[in-house]
Amino acid sequence: MWQPTLLVLLVAVSLRACTAAANGRGKPLVTPVTKDPSTSLYTAPLNAGRPLVLHLSAPDVTSPYSAGHGQNTRVTLSANATDGSNPLFPVSFSVAASCGAVGVAGLARSARSFPAQVASTQRVTNSFMLCLPGGGDRAGAAIFGGGPFFLAPPADRPAVTMFLSDGVPLRRPFAGDPGYYVSASNGIAVDGARVAVIGGGALIVGFSTTVPYTELRPDVYRPLIAAFDRAMGPNARRVTAAVAPFELCYDSTKLLSTQTGYSVPEVHVMLEGAQNWTAFGDNSMAQVSRGTACFAFVEMKGRDKGAVPAVVIGGLQMESRLVVVDEDKQKLSFSRHLSADGFSCSNFNFTRAA
CATH class of the missing domain: 2.40.70.10 (Acid Proteases)
Known part of the structure; x- marks a missing residue:
């Protein structure tokens, strides 16, 4: 038979477990x-x-x-x-x-x-x-x-966190903005060739989920788009009428498609610790119409050079990769484009575990 004291004890233990679960x-x-x-x-x-x-x-x-x-x-x-x-x-x-x-x-x-x-x-x-x-x-x-x-399928694949970079140190807030900033100690490269930026040296890089495309100061943007267009080579067909807010647009029917988007020159933001934030075609090209894709990096407008970072990585360039911000450890880590490893951000299993 159940003893009253035992029943009370079991109920109390059950309530404590439920309370802990409810509080998460x-x-x-x-x-x-x-x-x-x-x-x-x-x-x-x-x-x-x-x-x-x-x-x-x-x-x-x-x-x-x-x-x-x-x-x-x-x-x-x-x-x-x-x-x-x-x-x-x-x-x-x-x-x-x-x-x-x-x-x-x-x-x-x-x-x-x-x-x-x-x-x-x-x-x-x-x-x-x-x-x-x-x-x-x-x-x-x-x-x-x-x-x-973890991203599915299949269930036996490793956690995506296994593919993270070692992490780069977070800088102090920039110009009073409490967001997240790191240092690109070696600047920017296109297909491995460093882009010559006026003044040279390290660049301050911010991150934004409310800016749709990566923004660059004019002194960084102008050399970048020139380098990208050169790297596209003579076989790429420029579209004369660019589509705002973009400046470089191409006939996308002439571009090859790969697992990570169009086969175009890779853009590397070369962060501290020899870690590259790399934009493949999926993250560097925006499909603006059926036959036109544009280089999805834009120029900052109307801002004083000293009051803004050199680069603000926007939403498109953050998509399809895992980004981890650890405030306790003061570092930011990231994966490369997940489709390169057969993953997709849309494959998190939101079915509640039994």
């Missing part, structure tokens, strides 16, 4: 990431299933204005605990938020950022992993709080 204590959180085709913004359904814009330079969580609230409020967000392979169980948690016109999950270096508040409430590391979906892909994925990152 010690478990990273996973969410799908989708790209809005009209705005090129990346969003995650964190606010009761409603999307929040993922913003690498925003210092806090922003909730749309509502009656009766001041500039600051608290909101309940939700995601799923994960083991890096599947969602495990739903998790809801309260965060401090600012009121704004749109909902934003700020990912920048701040105690009020989304990753920092996940780290605090879930007792996980202050880090996050982004796998932004490429053009035409289904949802990508983001994991907050560390752990492995």
Whole structure:
């Protein structure tokens, strides 16, 4: 027969286990990431299933204005605990938020950022992993709080985190921007040939999920597009009428296709520690019409040279690769284009584990 004291003990243990599971204590959180085709913004359904814009330079969580609230409020967000392979169980948690016109999950270096508040409430590391979906892909994925990152199929493949670079040190915030910056100690190269930039030396490189295409200061952009066009060779057919905001456009029917996009010269941002952020065709060319593809790097406009980094890597150049920002270790790591290894950011298994 059941003894009352034993029954009470079992109920208490069960409640403690359920409470720990509900709080997601010690478990990273996973969410799908989708790209809005009209705005090129990346969003995650964190606010009761409603999307929040993922913003690498925003210092806090922003909730749309509502009656009766001041500039600051608290909101309940939700995601799923994960083991890096599947969602495990739903998790809801309260965060401090600012009121704004749109909902934003700020990912920048701040105690009020989304990753920092996940780290605090879930007792996980202050880090996050982004796998932004490429053009035409289904949802990508983001994991907050560390752990492995698996993409299916098949189940016996290694974690994508095994393909990460050693990581480059994060620089201090640039010009008051709390986003993420690193140093390109050797500048930029096209197909292995270094691009001669006025002044030479290291370049400061930032990252943005709200800038659709990599932006470069004019003193870096002009030499880059000249070098790229030369490297395309005499057989590439330029399209005279370029499509804004791009300057170099080509007849894409004359370009060969590969596993990583059009076969075009590779662009290497040569980061500290001899680690290259490399853009293959998928990340360097934008298909603007059925027969036209353009070099998807653009010139910064109307900004003082001393107030901006030399390069801001935009959304297209971040897609289809795993990017890991570890605030605790003060470093940024990344994989190469995942399709080169047979992976896709859209292949995270969002079926809840049994």
